Amino acid sequence: MLPALAQFRVEVSGVGLTQLPIALVPFRGQDASPQKISDIVQADLERSGQFRGVDASGQALDDASRPDWSLWRQRTADSLVGGSITRMADGRFDVKFRLWDVVKGQELGFQNYTVPQGDLRLVAHRIADFVYEKLTGEKGIFSTRIAYVTKGGSRYALWVADADGENAQAALASSEPIISPRWSADGQQLAYVSFESRKPVVYVHNVSSGQRRKVADFKGSNSAPAWSPDGGSLAVTLSRDGGSQLFTIPAGGGEPRRLTQSASIDTEPVYSADGGTIYFVSDRGGAPQIYKMGAGGGNPARVTFSGTYNISPSISGDGRWLAYISRVGGAFKLQVMELATGNVASITDTSADESPSFAPNSKLIVYATHLQGREALMTTTLDGKIKARLAGQAGDIREPDWGPFRKQ
Template identity: 45%
Template sequence: MMKHYFRALLMSLLFAASTAQADMTIEVVGVGSQQYPIAIIPFQNENIDNQPVTPVIGSDLNTSGVFKVIPITDRSLHAYTPANLNLAALQASGAQYAVLGQIFSEGGQAVVKFWLIDVATKQELIAYEKRGNPAQLRRMSHQIADMIYEKITGKSGAFASRIAYILKTGKAYELQVADADGYGAQTVLKSRMPIMSPRWSPDGGKLAYVSFELEKPVVYVHELATGKRWQAANFKGSNSSPAWSPNGRQLAVVLSKDGGSQIYIVNVDGSNPRRISQGGEINTEPSFTGDGQSIIFTSDRGGSPQIYRASINGGNAERMTFSGGYNASAKIAPDGKSMTYITRDNGYRVAVMDLATRRSTTLTSTNMDDSPSFAPNSSMILYETDVGRRGTLAIVSSDGKVKQRLKSQNGEVRQPAWGPMLR
């Protein structure tokens, strides 16, 4: 019964980094119940600094499963200002919305001026100008896609965010970060020993993770901008499962220094460890609630792995899950309205619980899912799964309708974490 409960740890013990730099590609395997037809017209001076903008915008919207991008092959439909837009032809193509714009350099900066048009009403829904470093045009493209997504759907986008994950190639491991679309993968740490459990700091500037480089699990904190890192938990025995407090000043960690696996809170520099969990031999996978006053975690205290909630000030823990013999790896959504976790339901699958009603829904149909992580807008969940006995990443919407796979060109990809928005 506890076999899958220890699957991530056992894999990590068999699982450390190579030099592969291949980006991942997104495959859409399910779309939303409603798709918005949108035409994205190539911007004027599209290929400035060899960083095309509209292909990134189009890919973001298309892979979201919420938009249907209308191909623009007829050059007579090209326009760089709303005044020159052929609305009748666009409407005939099936487009409900159109995006158009211009790119130019000014004072050493890249300037992207764009419009979002409602084709039927001719209304300008967005007229905006973004400026930035020319090297950041791809990030600006993600931000524009977020603006379009929010204007049309009424929900925040999450394209301008990053993900972290563990890439395993042969006997080597890499901790990598990439854009939310899998592009621009960069290696943070390489090792011949296992790396696991990456977690983003609230400001997106640091990662906490577990490394076995000292031949035992130790929790590290790593500054991405400087490469500086330090041990945040290196106590006697095992140190694992880091989770950031909302203010970024503390970590919840799992320590075995006093016997069993117990949850502690430590300062980010590793000082002042304070035990939170009481009871049970295995208490693991902590995660803070949004207000920072409680921790949810997995425990075997009821006889099988279930999810509990405890105050950071101590006291009795509240059991959160009751259905089924296995529920684990819980995370609270950034908006605080729901909780994702892994449940055993004809396989190990991603589920989501509405915290107001305590009603749960299984979202995936694969059999070996693990490590679910919410997007910063709470609408999507990133997780690991097995495809052809190979670890890969996948994304499912919180209603289960939109599904994507992030396919790596080499190696296995596991233990993902979705980071906050980049501002």
């Protein structure tokens, strides 16, 4: 991994309909710490769209104190987090925190971490995950990772970062384009397309070791990799037999098996979470639309009917939602379809959206867009009400992909 160059600033905008008011008191000892734990936790929770921060200024509280319930009720907090961070003799940090229910006047949980300095951000994200799950009943995604590509001058880089965009590490740098990064379901590998040999070739990259291997380097174009949920194979778009068609190929490499037989361009495959269905883009009807078929091939069924140009499908892990990009007039807009009803909502007011990818809990989408004349990463709630900008400093940002839940 190369050193981190891309630093991010998170700006949250919008107001959700129901947000849980939570107070995060600055952790005792965090002024002397390299990471402000309570600030990171609060930013995570607010970015989710489910929480609203309550003013905790002027208050001291840690994991060993008992809260003054009347004070926090007066400040309209429903829940409360307090903790401490202590540097130990061996250089590691001891982080403790408690979560309280202010309405009921009772503790909801306590956790303790002992970690090296480099893991303090991860601990903050894990605290946010704990709070989110306790208060919403669903898994938090703050300790997950995203991958994305930047272009700065004539240099391209593939980055792996925390879900808030911080702590970015370069996995690959090249003078030729890198496109279509896709996480494996275990979070250990990234598939992507590199043009370093002056043509598109699909690679699989081990994120922790940096080792990589070619998976598809056939005659013509090799593009648009998508992992099967079991990690055993990839769906890819190959033009080796003429037009661009969908194939599956073993993740270790080998002979591809053709899935589609059409005179059209079939590309951008993505698997449903259960592995039984592949969604993809085809112009077989005259213009790009999203279709689906069984993972082994078969007769495709059209999924998108509104608009004349729909690309870049992403399926939520719970199987309920399809996110995609639609050309509306001259603008490219992020759309979310409820698959059961076919209802479609346009959820952005930007006009150059691209590459949507769902968080593993299906509650947020990361995408790239143009804001104020430059490319930026955004997250949005599925209703479009809460958006957060992850503003990078390392060139144009594109093609984000949200990784899976991390193993504890």
